Amino acid sequence: xxxxxxxxxxxxxxxxxxxxxxxxxxxxxxxxxxxxxxxxxxxxxxxxxxxxxxxxxxxxxxxxxxxxxxxxxxxxxxxxxxxxxxxxxxxxxxxxxxxxxxxxxxxxxxxxxxxxxxxxxxxxxxxxxxxxxxxxxxxxxxxxxxxxxxxxxxxxxxxxxxxxxxxxxxxxxxxxxxxxxxxxxxxxxxxxxxxxxxxxxxxxxxxxxxxxxxxxxxxxxxxxxxxxxxxxxxxxxxxxxxxx
Numbered sequence: 683x684x685x686x687x688x689x690x691x692x693x694x695x696x697x698x699x700x701x702x703x704x705x706x707x708x709x710x711x712x713x714x715x716x717x718x719x720x721x722x723x724x725x726x727x728x729x730x731x732x733x734x735x736x737x738x739x740x741x742x743x744x745x746x747x748x749x750x751x752x753x754x755x756x757x758x759x760x761x762x763x764x765x766x767x768x769x770x771x772x773x774x775x776x777x778x779x780x781x782x783x784x785x786x787x788x789x790x791x792x793x794x795x796x797x798x799x800x801x802x803x804x805x806x807x808x809x810x811x812x813x814x815x816x817x818x819x820x821x822x823x824x825x826x827x828x829x830x831x832x833x834x835x836x837x838x839x840x841x842x843x844x845x846x847x848x849x850x851x852x853x854x855x856x857x858x859x860x861x862x863x864x865x866x867x868x869x870x871x872x873x874x875x876x877x878x879x880x881x882x883x884x885x886x887x888x889x890x891x892x893x894x895x896x897x898x899x900x901x902x903x904x905x906x907x908x909x910x911x912x913x914x915x916x917x918x919x920x921x922x923x924x925x926x
């Protein structure tokens with residue numbers, strides 16, 4: 683017996699326990715004592731957990747902000763006979779995740795004073811970050827809804843929601859800190875980005891946005907079809923290129 687084993691008699695007992703309980707090097711219990719004490723239905727539960735989409739979680743919005751954005755984007759890109767709308771496609775999650783990252787912080791843009799009011803074609807010119815603009819705009823969207831209809835935005839009927847959004851689009855809402863139309867245009871463009879971006883970013887669930895447009899997504903090559911008549915190709919996301 684080595685000196686180590688003399689000094690550490692617990693090593694033998696632990697190795698014996700591991701062998702008897704059916705552990706492998708990777709830590710997988712295949713039988714023995716541990717396998718017998720696992721509760722029934724564990725395997726089924728693990729499969730259900732694997733099927734969950736953990737990307738659908740809030741990274742920036744409060745639950746209230748999320749519901750407003752979900753309701754607003756659904757009016758911009760509603761569900762119809764052609765397919766799902768922004769809500770089912772997860773567009774609100776896409777916007778939430780973008781605001782939590784570089785886009786929300788304007789990290790790739792020059793944000794130093796002095797600031798001048800730019801032309802509409804120049805886009806936003808100012809010290810506020812996109813996440814700040816969303817914070818203000820969503821609060822004002824709800825305030826305007828209360829002022830006009832005495833209800834929160836998410837509780838309005840479809841045509842009422844459209845009217846509130848139209849007021850923002852046409853700068854009919856008196857807001858001194860941000861441009862209402864600037865926010866609406868930002869919301870609209872980010873809605874479309876969420877519909878047609880790779881599912882990796884939180885929107886375009888199941889690539890349904892691409893499927894409605896017969897867009898092939900991220901294909902590695904078109905050599906097999908480029909010289910043939912138009913053919914629908916099953917779309918692929920970035921995840922499809924992971925090694926198996």
